[in-house]
Amino acid sequence: MIVPHTTDTPAPTPTVRKAVVPAAGLGTRFLPATKATPKEMLPVVDKPAIQYVVEEAAAAGLDDVLMVTGRHKRAIEDHFDHAFELEQALAAKGDAVRLDAVRDPARLANIHHIRQGEPLGLGHAVLCARRHVGDQPFAVLLGDDLIDPRETLLSTMLDVRERYAGSVIALMEVPREQIHLYGCAAVEPTEEEGVVRVTGLVEKPSPETAPSTYAVIGRYVLDPAVFDVLDRTAPGRGGEIQLTDALQTLATDGTVHGVVFEGLRYDTGDKADYLRTVVRLACARPDLGPEFTTWLKGFVAELEGREGAGRGRGLAA
Ligand code: UTP
Secondary structure, three states: OOOOOOOOOOOOOOOOOEEEEEEOOOOHHHOOOOOOOOHHHOEEOOEEHHHHHHHHHHHOOOOEEEEEEOOOHHHHHHHOOOOHHHHHHHHHHOOHHHHHHHHHHHHOOEEEEEEOOOOOOHHHHHHOOHHHHOOOOEEEEOOOEEEOOOOOHHHHHHHHHHHHOOEEEEEEEOOHHHHHHOEEEEEEEOOOOOEEEEEEEEEOOOOOOOOOOEEEEEEEEEOOHHHHHHHHOOOOHHHOOOHHHHHHHHHHOOOEEEEEOOOOEEEOOOHHHHHHHHHHHHHHOOOOHHHHHHHHHHHHHHHHHHHHHHHHHHHHO
């Protein structure tokens, strides 16, 4: 039986369908590779990082994805579009596997693009999505932040949003000396294991002043109320409109919750983390993993041998 919505029954929480993927940053940490290529398009094994992000959104049931792109718009747009010549050539060869690989990105979701004219910060990139998103809750997945495909973080966050309403952010505990690299959340426990109430947020605090060691990572489920707040948010740290500052305003109303994530997450915009991502995901691939892992073990043994020999020479000296 369908129960009609009356003023006595609370309005059902709207379901999240749309995802926004900001990918308009300058990527200065990865220069010179990112001079003419967006960092979100750097390959992780054989797919660009941003494809894993869109696959994650699709796996969580989000069928509408808006990419917020910058000056390198073309590469991202082309990747999620059809490539007729390539498809024809592969079809003519009967290469069904590669044909699927070429077609898959365009089939993942309804993909839209909008341009952030100037990289004025993550908060500004999210604000650019306002008209497309409308008055509905939506997810934000940073295009260079990769959650291991075996994890289910986004689905958990969507579930928390259904039950608590408001906005939901993803948090990860980091060593205190690294907290200055992230947004940081002050939290209170809820009755639920792994879900916290966020009482405050601060962007890139010093280890001494950080309210906790909970770092904000690149997954959000946001209430549309964030748009009005972003509209009023003045540029903060680095002259950029910070999403963290807008979330801080929402947190003071008690409407932000955090999901504590303990799984595997990679910042592919950071060189060292990018390398770790490629190695981990390559090892997990059924087609490449066994051979690559054997090689890797040999390589590590070789390194250890060299180190041991170095130490030996050190002792002898
Ligand atoms: P980062 O904080 O990694 O900044 O952005 P960045 O400028 O891209 O990279 P670095 O620090 O210079 O190397 C986090 C995410 O937000 C997007 C980025 O594309 C990335 O996915 N972003 C950032 C925007 O879309 N617009 C902006 O103005 C800033």
